[in-house]
Amino acid sequence: MLTLNELSFDFGGRYLYKDVNWQIKPGERIGLVGQNGTGKSTLLRIITNEYQPTEGSLSKSKDCTIGFLNQDLLSYESDESIYTVALQAFEKALILQKEIDAIIERLEFDHSDEILNLLGDKQEEFEALDGYNIQFKTEEILEGLGFKTADLQRPLKEFSGGWRMRVMLAKLLLQNPRLLLLDEPTNHLDLPSIEWIEEYLQSFEGCVIVVSHDRLFLDKMVNKIVEVANKKVYQYTGNYSKFLELKAERDDLQSRAFENQQQFIKQQEKLIDRFKAKASKATMAQSRMKMLEKIDRIEEVQNDESVMNLRFKVRQQPGKVLVSLKNVSKRYDDQIIFENASAQILRGDKIALIGANGKGKSTLLRIIDKSESFEGEVENGHNLEKTFYAQHQLESLNIQNEILEELSGMGSSKLESELRSILGSFLFSGDDVYKKIKVLSGGEKARVALAKTLVEEANFLLLDEPTNHLDIQSMNILIQALQTFEGTFITVSHDRYFISQIANKIWWIEEDIIKEYEGPYDEWKYWMSQREKNKPVIESKNANKTQNVSKPIESISDTKVLDKQKKQLQIQLDEIEIELNTLKYTKTEIEKQIEDSANTHKIGTLSEQYQQNENLLISKNKTFETIFEQLMSLE
Numbered sequence: 001m002l003t004l005n006e007l008s009f010d011f012g013g014r015y016l017y018k019d020v021n022w023q024i025k026p027g028e029r030i031g032l033v034g035q036n037g038t039g040k041s042t043l044l045r046i047i048t049n050e051y052q053p054t055e056g057s058l059s060k061s062k063d064c065t066i067g068f069l070n071q072d073l074l075s076y077e078s079d080e081s082i083y084t085v086a087l088q089a090f091e092k093a094l095i096l097q098k099e100i101d102a103i104i105e106r107l108e109f110d111h112s113d114e115i116l117n118l119l120g121d122k123q124e125e126f127e128a129l130d131g132y133n134i135q136f137k138t139e140e141i142l143e144g145l146g147f148k149t150a151d152l153q154r155p156l157k158e159f160s161g162g163w164r165m166r167v168m169l170a171k172l173l174l175q176n177p178r179l180l181l182l183d184e185p186t187n188h189l190d191l192p193s194i195e196w197i198e199e200y201l202q203s204f205e206g207c208v209i210v211v212s213h214d215r216l217f218l219d220k221m222v223n224k225i226v227e228v229a230n231k232k233v234y235q236y237t238g239n240y241s242k243f244l245e246l247k248a249e250r251d252d253l254q255s256r257a258f259e260n261q262q263q264f265i266k267q268q269e270k271l272i273d274r275f276k277a278k279a280s281k282a283t284m285a286q287s288r289m290k291m292l293e294k295i296d297r298i299e300e301v302q303n304d305e306s307v308m309n310l311r312f313k314v315r316q317q318p319g320k321v322l323v324s325l326k327n328v329s330k331r332y333d334d335q336i337i338f339e340n341a342s343a344q345i346l347r348g349d350k351i352a353l354i355g356a357n358g359k360g361k362s363t364l365l366r367i368i369d370k371s372e373s374f375e376g377e378v379e380n381g382h383n384l385e386k387t388f389y390a391q392h393q394l395e396s397l398n399i400q401n402e403i404l405e406e407l408s409g410m411g412s413s414k415l416e417s418e419l420r421s422i423l424g425s426f427l428f429s430g431d432d433v434y435k436k437i438k439v440l441s442g443g444e445k446a447r448v449a450l451a452k453t454l455v456e457e458a459n460f461l462l463l464d465e466p467t468n469h470l471d472i473q474s475m476n477i478l479i480q481a482l483q484t485f486e487g488t489f490i491t492v493s494h495d496r497y498f499i500s501q502i503a504n505k506i507w508w509i510e511e512d513i514i515k516e517y518e519g520p521y522d523e524w525k526y527w528m529s530q531r532e533k534n535k536p537v538i539e540s541k542n543a544n545k546t547q548n549v550s551k552p553i554e555s556i557s558d559t560k561v562l563d564k565q566k567k568q569l570q571i572q573l574d575e576i577e578i579e580l581n582t583l584k585y586t587k588t589e590i591e592k593q594i595e596d597s598a599n600t601h602k603i604g605t606l607s608e609q610y611q612q613n614e615n616l617l618i619s620k621n622k623t624f625e626t627i628f629e630q631l632m633s634l635e
Contacts, residue, residue, distance in 0.1 A: 001026050001064050001207060002047065002179060007056035009039070009046060016042055018231040019056070024179070029201065030209045031218040031240060034228035036443050036471045040211045043228065044068065044181045047209075067177035069185055073168040082159065082167045083152040086138050089174035093131040096122060134174075141170045144200070146193045146357060162188035162357075173200065182210040186217050187468060190357040191494050213472045215240050215497040230299040251301045258298045268292055314459040314487040319382030320347050322460050322488055323368055325514070328376035330363060337363055339512040340376070345460075350482070351490040352503035352521060359509045361492045365390075365462045368490070387458040389466055394445045399438035403428055403448055406437060407455055414455065426451045426477055442469040447477070454481055461489035467498050496521065523619070534575075569631040576624045583617045 004022040008015060016039035032040050045051045048068050078085055103119045142152060145166045156167060165188040186194050198220050201208055212218055218240035225236045225243035236243045268288050276285040323345040330337040337360035353361050366372035369388045398406060407419045423433050426447040446469040453461065467475055475498060482502045493499055499521045506517040506524040517524040590610045597603050
């Protein structure tokens with residue numbers, strides 16, 4: 001489909017790639033990965049012929065049509081509706097539609113065979129282009145990407161950059177190119193839209209190359225990883241998780257080869273230094289010098305998985321309850337965001353607030369921060385000190401400041417050495433700390449802003465989309481920072497891997513109130529899938545309408561409601577009891593297999609299964625006890 005032959009690209013006096021060979025085949029779904037600055041987006045622009053290679057060539061088959069979604073499309077504006085903009089993907093069919101309409105008008109006064117035959121030909125051609133389904137396809141994809149039916153006729157210019165990007169993505173998907181290039185497509189998608197596009201791309205018949213920092217998206221979507229590193233591209237079969245395994249093996253081999261070569265070079269340099277002054281050995285020394293000049297140097301392995309050695313402390317410990325929301329209501333015109341919603345944030349909570357765009361997640365953070373008007377009460381607990389990292393946080397950086405200067409301006413009592421250590425954890429080392437903010441990339445600015453947030457030593461963080469603009473390496477740094485953070489936080493994010501690594505509670509907004517799941521994201525995801533299968537589902541303590549499960553029992557005069565609650569809780573108990581029996585049976589079977597097996601590898605696998613089963617058994621028992629207590633309280 002498309003081939004890069006000995007391709008090199010010089011940018012600003014340095015090579016991004018040197019003698020790269022890469023053959024892109026039909027049906028491949030490729031994740032293009034690498035550290036910031038290695039040239040991933042540049043490589044996509046070379047494939048589209050926007051940039052020309054310095055050396056080498058790029059060849060593609062005649063039927064290779066290319067669609068490219070890039071961040072420049074954010075600035076595209078139009079007075080036309082988003083439906084009309086997306087429909088432009090069917091340019092040829094739209095032209096034919098106009099020709100057919102003109103012919104039909106002409107038929108009112110011209111009934112000749114020539115006109116009838118022309119109409120038949122045009123309609124046949126229109127049908128071959130699947131023209132009669134273009135409106136349905138356009139609506140389906142736009143709504144799949146999160147637009148409501150009522151939004152389709154709104155002008156594109158009324159939407160934010162992120163929503164415009166979705167329209168351009170819809171247009172691109174409707175064009176159905178043979179090769180689809182996507183540069184950070186999930187940056188502007190919410191969770192339902194990310195899951196929708198995953199399913200869509202898995203059934204996409206063409207080839208896809210995607211640059212993304214979303215590890216779960218790459219795991220689910222791609223079947224091949226191409227890494228840009230050391231001016232080369234390295235290809236791995238499998239998804240991102242498989243790539244990490246294979247890369248670790250390759251890095252280990254390369255690291256050993258590098259060390260061996262460095263040892264060999266040092267030995268040769270010692271011999272050269274020893275004999276170059278002796279006339280009898282000068283020829284031999286010269287020969288070895290030429291050999292070292294010609295040697296193909298092995299690159300030292302660059303570690304992408306930076307380990308943070310800092311723990312981010314808090315200035316003072318707060319009380320047990322940090323924030324209480326009581327009967328909070330919020331609406332924009334006729335749109336209800338919350339209605340009498342209540343919730344509590346406790347010391348030690350690591351909350352991920354998730355859900356589709358437009359559900360009020362950022363609004364809720366601002367209400368907790370008390371920077372948004374609302375009805376109801378938000379009470380701050382004892383010794384609460386909060387810091388808010390908002391989506392516009394990058395704009396608040398002083399672009400004339402140096403990085404170190406920006407951090408020291410926070411009024412922190414930390415010494416310069418301490419601030420440099422913190423910046424080192426955020427990948428700013430050596431003289432990097434003296435760079436001006438204005439010369440930094442979006443990802444680098446995001447790291448500075450996050451470092452500022454954590455250096456304040458507040459005991460409560462509000463983080464609105466903190467992973468935006470971060471590459472995978474920077475994401476790992478943020479995950480480590482939040483895992484070691486001694487305080488409490490609530491974060492809005494659509495990155496599922498990030499959420500799965502840092503959250504011990506999940507909040508989401510449903511039926512105009514806040515719901516809570518006490519547990520990590522993976523457990524919540526499983527619980528939600530079971531809920532969808534077994535509707536209606538009764539909310540338990542681990543998945544409730546936080547402080548809003550129902551009206552207080554005393555205030556309900558209708559005994560039917562009470563009886564219904566008892567019946568529903570009993571159904572839940574019966575279901576969990578069945579699950580507990582199944583888990584106990586599985587536990588017994590695994591124990592038997594471990595006793596009977598002599599295979600060490602198999603015993604290891606069985607032990608992992610046993611532990612997973614045991615953890616689930618403990619969790620289910622806790623849930624059973626909680627629901628049983630609720631049922632007893634209603635008796």
